[in-house]
Amino acid sequence: MPPSFPGDTETQAAPLPPRRVYRPGTERRQEIIAAAREAFVRSSFAGARTRDIAEAAGVNQATLFKHFPTKEKLFEEAVLQPLIEALRVVQGRVEVYQAAETPEEMGKLAQPATMQHLAAMQETLPLLVTALFSDLERGRRLYRDHIEPLIRKRGAVLEPLVKEGVDPEFVGLAGFGMMFAVAMQQWLGEQPGDLAPVAEQFNRVLTGGFARSGSR
Template identity: 30%
Template sequence: MAAAKAPASVRGRGRQLLLTAARAIFAERGYKGTSTRDIAERAGVTEVMIFRHFGTKANLFQEAVVTPFTSFIEQYLTDYRGRQHGVRSPYDEGLDLYTGLFEVLHGEREVLLALMAARQFDDLPEAAARQVDQAFAEVLTVIEEVVGTESVERGFSGFDLGPTVRAMFAMVLSVSLHGDWMGLKDTKAYRQVIDAMTTLTVRGLQVPES
C-alpha cells in the first residue's frame, strides 16, 4: 500500500516541522522514550518523511538537538578568527562569548536537561551519547582557543588554561540551566549575572603571577 501523502498545508515545511516536534518530544520523554511515530504525529506528517529527510532517528536527534548547539559555536569561531584580536576590551570580548553561550544554552534548556537526565540513567544509546559528548568537547575547544589567544595578545599569564576554561563553561552552563533555582526571574537579572561572570573572569585572568 502506498504511503499517505502529507497534507498540502505541510508540504515544503515537513523538515522544519519534524525538527520542532523532535526537540519538544526528546525534551519531554528522552531519547529512548521517543519513537519516530510520536515525532511524526506531533509534526502532523507521515512517519516516512522522517526517513526521507533524516534517514534515522539518530540523525534526526543530531539535527534537532545537537546541531543548534554546535552551530552557534562554529559561527562564533568563524567570526572570531576573521577579525583582529587583542583590539576590543577584554570585558567586551568576554561578554560576547558568555552572552552567546547563554542564549544558545538557555534556548535549548529543556532539551539539555532531558539529555543530562538521560545520561545519568543510561537512557541514551552509545551513538547519541557520543554526539552530545562531541558537541560539548567542541565548545570547550573553542573557548580554549579564544581565551588562549586573548591571553597571549594581552600578556595574561599565571593560570592553567584547561581548568580555567572548564570553570568558565561551568558558570554559564549552570546559569543557563538552573537560573530559576538562583532566583533569576527576568532578562535583567540574567544580564546582571552574566555581567558579573564576565567581570570576575577578566579580573581573574589579569592577576599577575606571584
C-alpha cells in the same frame, strides 16, 4: 412517512471527508523536526516514539521515515545539529581583548559577546541536556567530537590573556561550566531576566577572580 426527494429541506447530504491540505516537502520536514525536538526534550531519546512524533507533526509514520530513515537520524537533525551550530557561536576574537590594559577593561570589551553566549546557552540548554544524557555513548561522542574541541579552542583563544601558571584550557572549561550553571538557574530556578548584569558578573569573575586581594 413520505419519501424524500432532492431539494427537500429535511434531506441532508452525507458529510464530505475533510480535504487533505497539501504541504511542501520542506515544510513537512521542518514540522517533523520541530515535533521531534519537543518529544526528545520531553521524553529523552529512548522515551520518544516515532508514532507520537508523526501524529504531532500531522503526518503518518511512512512520511516521517521517508524524510528520516531512522530514529537516530531524526535525533541528529532535531537535536544534535542545532545544538552544535549554537555552540559554535561561543568563540570570541582575542584581538579585541588584547587591547585591554586591565581586567575591568577586558570585561567591558567582552560584554556583548558574553551576553550572546549566555543567551545561546539558555536557549539550547534543554537540547544540550537531552543530547548528553539521553544515551551515555551518544553523549560521550557528542562531547568528545564537538563540545570538547570548542572548549579547547576557546582556551587557545584566551591563552595570550591568561596569567602565568593558569591552564588556558581550564579557563575555557570553567567559562563553559559557568554558562551552563547560569542557564540551568534560569530554566529551573528564577525567571529569565536581563542578561546584562549576569554577563557583567561573569566577566568580572572570569577576568579578575573572586578572591579579595591582600590580607585582613
